[in-house]
Amino acid sequence: MTRLSYDTDLTDDQWKILEPLIPRAKTGGRNRSLDIGEVLNGIFYFVTNGRKWRAMPHDFSKWQSVYTYFRGWESDGTWRKINHTKSDL
Template identity: 35%
Template sequence: MTGTGYASDLTDAEWVLLEPLLPGPCSTGRKRIHSRRVLVDAMLYVLQTGCVWRLLPMNFPSWGMVYAQYRKWRLRGVLKHVHDVLRERVRLAVGRAAQPTAGIIDRQSAKTTETGGPRGFDGAKKVSGRKRHILVDTLGLILKVVVHPADV
């Protein structure tokens, strides 16, 4: 097993499932210095710990390199594609159709600070911040997430 030894690191079995879903090497541009697995482990570390990109531990690639790869995959739809494929596989594994026919919507108002984007005041909840709308299937797997100012 390769990795940095953090609880957020992918196991070998998880990497076998994930690797084919990620884009392969480009034929143009600079050669890769770090493996995709190490980059994914660094992304998962940020996701699980909640640390900022600049505070990635030193045994990961530089935060700029990890963030640049994350941003590239996010903008190209790679992360959404990975999520959708894995969700379909989970549904098929439990005997459901790959695509759900029913969903459940919920929302939550959350307090936020003045920095970091738009916010509003939810009069019903008496909260100044943002409102999250989440659509899940009947298994509780996420289909869509939208964040608005709380006054929407």
């Protein structure tokens, strides 16, 4: 399903920088079914607009899923790694 873009969505160049920093799906469980780029878009929308998680627009992944990734990446250091990565963009 395609959706209209938000001004907080990642560009292709930004995604190329961030993609290698995102942890791979864990082995042994079911396959990752969410588009991680869309999860990041949801997180950036939330952070930029300061909304409640439950008020996330319905054209993003479910708020619970986006929140779960956000909290997991916060606790495992992924956000710190992303924030300390420098780019030429």
